[in-house]
Amino acid sequence: MQTLCYLALLPHEQAKKYGDRTVFEYKDFGGTEWKKVSWKDFSERVKRVSNALLNLGVGVQDNIGVFSQNCVQYLYTDFGAFGVRAVTIPFYATSSEQQLQYVINDASIRLMFVGEQEQYDKARRVQSLCTTLERIIIFDPSVTLAEHDVTSMYFDDFLKQGEGLPRQAEVERLWTEQQDDDIANILYTSGTTGESKGVVLTNGQYLAAFKANDECVPVGETDRVITFLPIAHIFERGWDFLALTEGAVLIINTNPHEIQKSMKETHPTAMSAVPRFWEKVYAGIQAKIDNASPMHQKIFRAALEVGRKYNVECKAMGKRPSPLLTLKYKAIDKTLLAVVRKEFGLVRPNIFPTAGAVVSPEVETFIHSLGLTMIVGYGLTESLATVSCDHKDEPYTIGSVGRPISSIDVKIGDNNEILLKGPTITRGYYKRDELNKTAFTEDGYFKTGDAGFLRNGELFLTERIKDLYKTSNGKYIAPQAVESKLLVDKYIEQIVVIAEEKKFVSALIVPAYPMLEEYAREHGISFAGREDLCKNEKIIKMLTERINTLQQGLAGYEQVKRFTLITQPFSMENGELTNTLKTRRPVVIKNYAEVIEKMYEE
Numbered sequence: 001m002q003t004l005c006y007l008a009l010l011p012h013e014q015a016k017k018y019g020d021r022t023v024f025e026y027k028d029f030g031g032t033e034w035k036k037v038s039w040k041d042f043s044e045r046v047k048r049v050s051n052a053l054l055n056l057g058v059g060v061q062d063n064i065g066v067f068s069q070n071c072v073q074y075l076y077t078d079f080g081a082f083g084v085r086a087v088t089i090p091f092y093a094t095s096s097e098q099q100l101q102y103v104i105n106d107a108s109i110r111l112m113f114v115g116e117q118e119q120y121d122k123a124r125r126v127q128s129l130c131t132t133l134e135r136i137i138i139f140d141p142s143v144t145l146a147e148h149d150v151t152s153m154y155f156d157d158f159l160k161q162g163e164g165l166p167r168q169a170e171v172e173r174l175w176t177e178q179q180d181d182d183i184a185n186i187l188y189t190s191g192t193t194g195e196s197k198g199v200v201l202t203n204g205q206y207l208a209a210f211k212a213n214d215e216c217v218p219v220g221e222t223d224r225v226i227t228f229l230p231i232a233h234i235f236e237r238g239w240d241f242l243a244l245t246e247g248a249v250l251i252i253n254t255n256p257h258e259i260q261k262s263m264k265e266t267h268p269t270a271m272s273a274v275p276r277f278w279e280k281v282y283a284g285i286q287a288k289i290d291n292a293s294p295m296h297q298k299i300f301r302a303a304l305e306v307g308r309k310y311n312v313e314c315k316a317m318g319k320r321p322s323p324l325l326t327l328k329y330k331a332i333d334k335t336l337l338a339v340v341r342k343e344f345g346l347v348r349p350n351i352f353p354t355a356g357a358v359v360s361p362e363v364e365t366f367i368h369s370l371g372l373t374m375i376v377g378y379g380l381t382e383s384l385a386t387v388s389c390d391h392k393d394e395p396y397t398i399g400s401v402g403r404p405i406s407s408i409d410v411k412i413g414d415n416n417e418i419l420l421k422g423p424t425i426t427r428g429y430y431k432r433d434e435l436n437k438t439a440f441t442e443d444g445y446f447k448t449g450d451a452g453f454l455r456n457g458e459l460f461l462t463e464r465i466k467d468l469y470k471t472s473n474g475k476y477i478a479p480q481a482v483e484s485k486l487l488v489d490k491y492i493e494q495i496v497v498i499a500e501e502k503k504f505v506s507a508l509i510v511p512a513y514p515m516l517e518e519y520a521r522e523h524g525i526s527f528a529g530r531e532d533l534c535k536n537e538k539i540i541k542m543l544t545e546r547i548n549t550l551q552q553g554l555a556g557y558e559q560v561k562r563f564t565l566i567t568q569p570f571s572m573e574n575g576e577l578t579n580t581l582k583t584r585r586p587v588v589i590k591n592y593a594e595v596i597e598k599m600y601e602e
Contacts, residue, residue: 007082015043026072026252029140049080051162068115069093073139090232092579104130180204198430208423212405216391221247226268238385239272263345274356283490307369318395358484400458419445469499475557507563534565
């Protein structure tokens with residue numbers, strides 16, 4: 001049963017309930033061994049953080065920065081800060097020095113907690129440019145301090161400031177003074193255009209989100225939840241905190257590149273992810289099917305068809321499968337499908353919330369056919385994650401983003417814009433009075449910037465209003481919808497659609513080079529490097545045929561007519577991606593202006 005209380009009290013209330021039971025499994029920085037933390041130990045370390053913060057002069061609603069990859073110290077810091085009514089401001093581990101400097105100064109951050117050497121070095125370099133930043137506290141004990149650095153300290157030394165809990169009476173008084181309107185976090189959006197802005201998230205928002213999500217998301221104390229997205233991301237943050245209210249074990253994966261290895265080692269039952277993760281799963285399994293013998297291909301495709309009929313045609317629509325279909329499904333579910341799931345470490349899978357971008361219907365159908373319960377949802381930082389999601393024990397439609405959670409009032413406004421009101425919606429952006437005036441309607445609904453519609457209680461997204469392209473022929477193109485159609489192809493790693501003021505749609509494509517190189521070798525195509533592959537006529541022809549097949553369902557004016565293969569991936573370093581890996585289209589278009597113009601030459 002869920003424990004519903006302020007974040008400041010959550011570790012301690014759960015410690016009373018669960019005691020020595022495990023709450024975290026994690027690896028030390030650079031470590032190889034999985035370690036465990038009990039609820040009792042979590043509570044004790046959080047108290048030490050709270051006491052240490054008071055000893056360093058942190059006051060009510062002071063802002064603290066956390067610049068780190070996922071780690072157990074991150075959560076100690078977050079909850080310790082909540083305990084003294086301080087505000088944590090998470091940074092992505094990949095944030096640039098310019099982003100750090102901007103946010104530290106905008107939010108007047110005094111203390112910055114950092115993870116590894118890279119984060120420490122960046123924070124140290126901007127410290128002299130940030131007049132409020134007094135101290136850097138380092139999670140990884142192997143970090144080498146800069147010469148003459150007398151203001152930084154290691155996290156273990158920081159904890160010594162709270163040894164013996166010298167200020168615990170004051171901490172407990174602050175627990176009793178917690179209010180709904182207290183700011184818990186300020187999450188700065190990385191922004192695909194323009195300046196970052198801080199989204200204010202309060203205690204009351206978190207409480208309302210926990211309660212509403214508990215009603216429809218079947219995660220509980222028997223679950224093992226692994227972190228994949230950064231805790232700085234509202235989706236992962238809200239999901240992890242919800243799991244903690246339910247008493248689940250949280251497996252902290254520090255290195256995102258090792259997620260599949262971590263899954264195999266720890267056997268999670270649940271994980272939040274973005275669609276790209278499942279697109280890669282889909283492409284990987286499809287590639288294995290394509291390379292299998294004709295007999296094995298036939299067997300596996302037949303099994304997937306049974307899975308589709310059982311999970312998508314029946315279960316998803318609230319229909320009872322026939323006895324024969326049930327028998328067939330149980331047979332393949334315990335054998336062939338179980339083997340596939342086990343390859344990903346999913347021995348006892350429960351649920352897999354997925355949001356953050358458009359989910360391809362092909363991928364969603366495929367994952368359900370494998371016997372994995374993908375819970376597709378939609379949310380924003382401004383809504384503290386969930387606006388809508390597939391609900392347990394209720395029918396869902398492939399292609400929807402589920403049903404709105406109980407606390408949110410969803411209204412469709414001008415230009416089919418999705419408007420939101422409710423206790424989980426932000427009160428506004430930090431120190432952005434002018435922006436806040438335009439972010440809400442006159443009757444108090446938050447403007448999402450996303451277009452969509454409601455049908456039979458489910459929400460469907462159509463496009464991102466600000467991202468709509470208008471061709472020179474006056475046709476509107478939703479680039480994300482086109483891109484999601486093509487990203488399911490195993491040979492496509494990244495794609496950016498071009499159409500604004502152009503006479504037809506084109507695209508910049510970064511191929512999945514390992515797959516493309518394998519194709520070239522199998523078909524006798526010689527190449528010395530990526531440039532040879534990108535210019536090869538046989539490669540271009542093969543990809544053209546695959547793209548044309550995938551976009552058959554699009555209107556003629558929406559279809560990609562020409563494309564250029566790019567040798568280097570779009571990156572954060574070049575400013576082309578945000579920290580959440582969303583495309584900054586204006587930057588890509590600027591960086592590849594000459595390449596784009598060549599696609600429109602007669």
